[in-house]
Amino acid sequence: MKHAFSLAALAALVSAGTITKRQAAGVTDVGILNYALTLEHLEDKFYREGLANYTQAEFIAAGFADPFYDNLKEISFDETTHVSFLSTALGAAAVEECTYSFPSTDPKSFVALASVLEGVGVSAYLGAAASIANKAYLTDAGSILTVESRHSSYIRAALDQSPFPQPFDDPLDFDEVYTLAAGFIVSCPSANTAKPMLPLKAFPSVALGTSGTIVSGQTITLETLGYVLQAADENTPIYAAFITVTGPIYSDAMAIEGGFTTVVPNGVNGQSYVVLTACKDRITDDTVAAGPAIVEVTNAYPSVFA
Ligand SMILES: *[C@@H]1O[C@H](CO)[C@@H](O)[C@H](O)[C@H]1NC(C)=O
Numbered sequence: 001m002k003h004a005f006s007l008a009a010l011a012a013l014v015s016a017g018t019i020t021k022r023q024a025a026g027v028t029d030v031g032i033l034n035y036a037l038t039l040e041h042l043e044d045k046f047y048r049e050g051l052a053n054y055t056q057a058e059f060i061a062a063g064f065a066d067p068f069y070d071n072l073k074e075i076s077f078d079e080t081t082h083v084s085f086l087s088t089a090l091g092a093a094a095v096e097e098c099t100y101s102f103p104s105t106d107p108k109s110f111v112a113l114a115s116v117l118e119g120v121g122v123s124a125y126l127g128a129a130a131s132i133a134n135k136a137y138l139t140d141a142g143s144i145l146t147v148e149s150r151h152s153s154y155i156r157a158a159l160d161q162s163p164f165p166q167p168f169d170d171p172l173d174f175d176e177v178y179t180l181a182a183g184f185i186v187s188c189p190s191a192n193t194a195k196p197m198l199p200l201k202a203f204p205s206v207a208l209g210t211s212g213t214i215v216s217g218q219t220i221t222l223e224t225l226g227y228v229l230q231a232a233d234e235n236t237p238i239y240a241a242f243i244t245v246t247g248p249i250y251s252d253a254m255a256i257e258g259g260f261t262t263v264v265p266n267g268v269n270g271q272s273y274v275v276l277t278a279c280k281d282r283i284t285d286d287t288v289a290a291g292p293a294i295v296e297v298t299n300a301y302p303s304v305f306a
Pocket residue numbers: 046047049050053101102103104105106110
């Protein structure tokens with residue numbers, strides 16, 4: 001009942017095209033819903049493709065014992081339902097599914113990528129929350145966020161990672177999320193360009209160049225593949241800013257061939273996000289130079305929160 005009411009309220013507000021003064025330029029609730037739908041389409045297609053690619057027996061052989069496969073189907077169903085919920089609410093304004101390229105090639109790499117996507121989904125909803133003007137949308141988005149975070153915990157546990165590696169999740173802003181999502185999007189239907197959307201831009205991408213277990217205090221490599229990131233002048237330092245809910249944690253970035261090295265600070269754990277910046281007082285779309293890169297930090301329990 002509540003669900004149906006909420007959906008009707010959503011649809012009414014979408015058709016009214018509500019825009020409030022609280023929102024930043026170009027940011028509307030309808031745009032945010034389409035941003036959420038963009039991510040849900042990606043996740044939905046990812047799970048449908050993975051379930052079509054790999055059999056239950058192959059998941060078991062890869063170490064994911066039952067009921068993992070059934071739970072994966074449940075997750076896939078959840079994502080499909082999120083897509084239809086948002087699409088119904090948005091009506092003609094809803095963006096359509098794009099075509100994607102996922103780098104997973106077997107059950108193991110599929111589950112690893114699922115974990116990354118769920119983590120990004122959680123950070124995306126969390127980061128969008130403060131920009132949502134209408135409270136009815138906020139509850140709807142929150143009810144998706146909590147489910148995505150349970151997906152994330154379940155999959156992390158299946159990968160022998162801590163299901164809840166830190167007391168706070170990291171919020172990502174629209175462009176930071178889009179930068180990560182854009183890496184999987186090959187092309188979108190031309191009809192999407194006419195739909196109300198946030199003014200999204202992708203930053204130059206940054207890839208983690210360090211393999212194996214990563215802990216706070218460790219030096220890692222951040223690769224700027226295909227481009228050279230330089231500050232305005234050689235006296236301006238570049239920082240690696242690790243995003244947290246209480247603000248970025250800065251770490252000096254040292255230029256090397258093909259990118260930078262930096263030391264993973266205390267205060268991050270689990271799926272963490274790092275951007276490159278030449279500014280040490282704030283991280284906004286105007287100060288991010290490149291990234292985020294995703295860094296899985298595996299500090300010993302209890303986490304390092306100095
Ligand atoms: C499914 O298999 C195809 C063909 O090998 C591959 O291109 C695609 O990335 C796979 N998708 C997933 C989600 O693993």
